[in-house]
Amino acid sequence: MKTFDAVVIGAGVIGMSIAYHLSLAGIKRVAVVEKEKFPCMGSTAYCTGGIRHQFSSPTNVALTKMSLPYFKNFERAMDYPVYFTHRGYLFVSADSGRLEQFEKNLAVLRDFEIPAEFLEPAELARRYPYVRTEDLVGGTICPLDGYADPYGVTMGYFKQARKRGVEVFLREEVIAINISGNELKGLVTSAGKISCPVVVNATGPHLPEVGRLAGLEIPALPFRRQVYVCSPLEGIPGHAPLVVDMDTGFYMHTEKSGTMILGGTDRDSFPGTSTAVDWSLLDGFIESAVRRIPRLQDAQLVRAYVGIRSLTPDYLGIIGEHPDLKGFFIAGGFAGNGFMHAPAIGLIASQLIAEGRCGLLDVGPLSPARLYGEKESNVF
Ligand SMILES: Cc1cc2nc3c(=O)[nH]c(=O)nc-3n(C[C@H](O)[C@H](O)[C@H](O)COP(=O)(O)OP(=O)(O)OC[C@H]3O[C@@H](n4cnc5c(N)ncnc54)[C@H](O)[C@@H]3O)c2cc1C
Numbered sequence: 001m002k003t004f005d006a007v008v009i010g011a012g013v014i015g016m017s018i019a020y021h022l023s024l025a026g027i028k029r030v031a032v033v034e035k036e037k038f039p040c041m042g043s044t045a046y047c048t049g050g051i052r053h054q055f056s057s058p059t060n061v062a063l064t065k066m067s068l069p070y071f072k073n074f075e076r077a078m079d080y081p082v083y084f085t086h087r088g089y090l091f092v093s094a095d096s097g098r099l100e101q102f103e104k105n106l107a108v109l110r111d112f113e114i115p116a117e118f119l120e121p122a123e124l125a126r127r128y129p130y131v132r133t134e135d136l137v138g139g140t141i142c143p144l145d146g147y148a149d150p151y152g153v154t155m156g157y158f159k160q161a162r163k164r165g166v167e168v169f170l171r172e173e174v175i176a177i178n179i180s181g182n183e184l185k186g187l188v189t190s191a192g193k194i195s196c197p198v199v200v201n202a203t204g205p206h207l208p209e210v211g212r213l214a215g216l217e218i219p220a221l222p223f224r225r226q227v228y229v230c231s232p233l234e235g236i237p238g239h240a241p242l243v244v245d246m247d248t249g250f251y252m253h254t255e256k257s258g259t260m261i262l263g264g265t266d267r268d269s270f271p272g273t274s275t276a277v278d279w280s281l282l283d284g285f286i287e288s289a290v291r292r293i294p295r296l297q298d299a300q301l302v303r304a305y306v307g308i309r310s311l312t313p314d315y316l317g318i319i320g321e322h323p324d325l326k327g328f329f330i331a332g333g334f335a336g337n338g339f340m341h342a343p344a345i346g347l348i349a350s351q352l353i354a355e356g357r358c359g360l361l362d363v364g365p366l367s368p369a370r371l372y373g374e375k376e377s378n379v380f
Pocket residue numbers: 009010011012013014015016033034035036039040041042043044045046047048049050051172173174175202203204205206210225226227306307308309331332334335336337338339340341
């Protein structure tokens with residue numbers, strides 16, 4: 001039987017960040033167990049790569065603020081090529097009822113000394129001529145928001161974690177968890193038994209399934225997100241901010257090449273894990289997209305795909321030890337923020353495991369034990 005001090009289940013961006021940070025925190029024998037043939041084949045493979053500070057929850061803002069320096073220095077520190085750019089997120093709305101929320105979001109950012117501003121429709125039209133602004137009440141932009149390459153970041157952590165002695169077992173599925181009393185003893189994979197006092201469930205949309213192996217219900221449900229990829233269009237620059245219409249959820253992300261990643265109009269969907277494209281959603285998507293960015297009526301749809309996001313009832317992620325099972329940690333449920341917060345999640349989880357506490361921020365709102373707390377409402 002193999003023996004480790006800590007085993008991370010899942011080699012997505014969160015699992016690999018945690019494994020890397022555990023090795024930095026002085027945990028000697030660390031392993032990652034991944035059911036797929038390669039790392040980065042789960043949600044992280046479908047991730048847009050956006051990084052934003054504009055949240056209503058101070059905890060989420062703190063997680064981005066903690067993570068941003070890692071993205072900026074990633075290539076040099078991790079010796080792995082990663083594209084990173086500041087390009088801003090632009091949130092807009094035609095609903096005057098949202099003005100108060102915009103102001104609240106900006107107040108949270110001011111507390112963190114993060115530059116962001118409210119723009120009147122005329123200024124929006126001047127700066128972003130491709131956005132239809134006649135009906136808008138305004139919008140907010142944070143120039144520090146940006147984009148990084150999710151595959152590069154995951155593989156950078158993978159490379160450095162292995163260099164530091166972390167063992168990564170691919171094509172091994174965790175099929176059982178061994179418990180004695182209320183203490184974790186190890187796990188069983190498709191390749192055999194592993195003895196370990198600490199396990200981190202970092203399985204993205206599979207958090208509940210793996211929780212059930214330990215007899216625990218984890219309140220993070222998988223939701224489908226359908227994404228439309230379109231060819232570059234004249235008039236929509238490659239450096240455009242990530243535009244979000246808060247009224248419909250529609251977003252437009254433009255890649256360096258000009259290729260557009262569009263979606264967000266399925267935020268009212270039911271939980272599900274099917275990755276089959278639902279073409280019945282196309283009409284509603286086109287309507288929302290063209291209403292906000294008329295130029296998109298000429299867009300050429302190249303393909304569509306579905307990725308799965310893991311959502312908790314209060315839209316905040318989960319990091320910490322389960323209150324009913326000693327040694328069983330959870331890191332996930334981060335909705336559309338798991339990539340941008342992965343550096344902070346790795347740091348926090350490794351501190352909690354190595355030192356039993358976290359001095360970086362108040363992790364109460366993220367704790368698995370929470371029954372109530374702050375709620376993220378800046379969701380799209
Ligand atoms: C379309 C889309 C766009 C997104 N855009 C953004 C964005 O712009 N910015 C952002 O920050 N976030 C974004 N996200 C969210 C982000 O992708 C996720 O929060 C993040 O990738 C989660 O990482 P993870 O490591 O927890 O999960 P995953 O990447 O899903 O990794 C979990 C791993 O666990 C493995 N696993 C599962 N069960 C087992 C088992 N029993 N045994 C062994 N291994 C197992 C899986 O195979 C998988 O590799 C987006 C998500 C989607 C779907």
